[in-house]
Amino acid sequence: MTSVEEPAHTGGRIRDAARTRAEILDVATKEFARAGLAGARVDEIAALTRTTKRMIYYYFGGKEQLFTAVLERAYSVIRQAEQELDVEHLDPVAAIRRLAELTFDHHEAHPDFIRLVSIENIHEAGHIAASEQLGRIGSPALEVIHRILESGRKSGLFTADVDAVDLHAMISSFCFFRVANRHTFGALFGRDLTAPDQREHYRTMLGDMVIAYLTADRTA
């Protein structure tokens, strides 16, 4: 019985800067993803936090900077995942398919991130442009794709004349659209692109599409 009559605020750790910061970022991520930059409410974010609005300004400076911080952390998660890519031991076809599947899985697993990207595009990527951190992220995946493409072309398997950036765009397009636009697509066409029982269908479809494109007979 250590704290029966103690004031409520002594439950849990107090004065933990890292935890407070992280908690604000967690809540803000959800709130920004839910309502957009303008739609999100600083008061609401604060209310969903163990701490107060004051802390948001203390740690981040303001709403816009908080959004930038949210974006920075969200992108760092992807960069992390990409750095753990390990597909170059596979043959080029299998490697590309595996890469596409991992991209597919990552998009599906992080719908909030997808929404943040949509929101950031509404704002014409101004926060990314203004962020030192995000400016110099690069993309570990691009290096991997580049090497797989080289290898596949050398062996004659890949006939398409694309570079890594374009192939990345192609793969991301499908994965992104499926998650980002699932609501309007569902409402208009009556099909839920993210229905669990359709997952394998679309995952395979993406791989088939990319491989078919890369290996198509171009002698005609």
Add this chain to the structure above:
Amino acid sequence: MTSVEEPAHTGGRIRDAARTRAEILDVATKEFARAGLAGARVDEIAALTRTTKRMIYYYFGGKEQLFTAVLERAYSVIRQAEQELDVEHLDPVAAIRRLAELTFDHHEAHPDFIRLVSIENIHEAGHIAASEQLGRIGSPALEVIHRILESGRKSGLFTADVDAVDLHAMISSFCFFRVANRHTFGALFGRDLTAPDQREHYRTMLGDMVIAYLTADRTA
């Protein structure tokens, strides 16, 4: 000398309900596309109009309803374009490629529409769901795609097991992503997917991709 000393407001037509309504929709489309639903300002929309804020409430009832009306009109433009599709006289491969190109062109020509769709997805398509008009639009393009696929499969040209909705998703994905995410993509990877001198490249890429997928050798 008919109007030298007359008040300024006599210039141009007065009391033109249709024109006022249409002008509000025009301005609102741009403003919503620019700033999102929450970010758009009713006062700003009114200010960019020949009329006043009062008229927005008079004709549309409120901000949300105005957004819905904007969406309805934007979607009707597409439905219109789709109804004018005329590709079924072509052989299946050419027809699909042409359809993909028209989709590509339409997305490129209507970036504001793309932004509205992104925004509507942030709001989980609630306005579409609540709109009688948008609920029963359907898509003329789907019928066309369906018939082309049938024809292509019958002749043995198309080997892929997809239906019209999935193929539509595939084509739209690429077109949508290229326009919607051009800002973040450009900022992160240093490539402008909508650069004019790359237009033909991506347009061809899309067609190649779809055709390769549909006609891929699946005997292996």
Add this chain to the structure above:
DNA sequence: CGCCTAATGTACGAACTAGTACGTTAGCTA
């Protein structure tokens, strides 16, 4: 040609919202 209503304009308010001034305290360090 006067009346009636759709269409329009003005002025305002209630509620919300980002941001801040000021005060407090936990807990490390000397």
Add this chain to the structure above:
DNA sequence: TAGCTAACGTACTAGTTCGTACATTAGGCG
């Protein structure tokens, strides 16, 4: 253990923003 500072809380404000009450008029119609 005293003191100092990073961390935190409260209460408030200035400005914004959606929406509306009220007043006005154009112009079709009987």
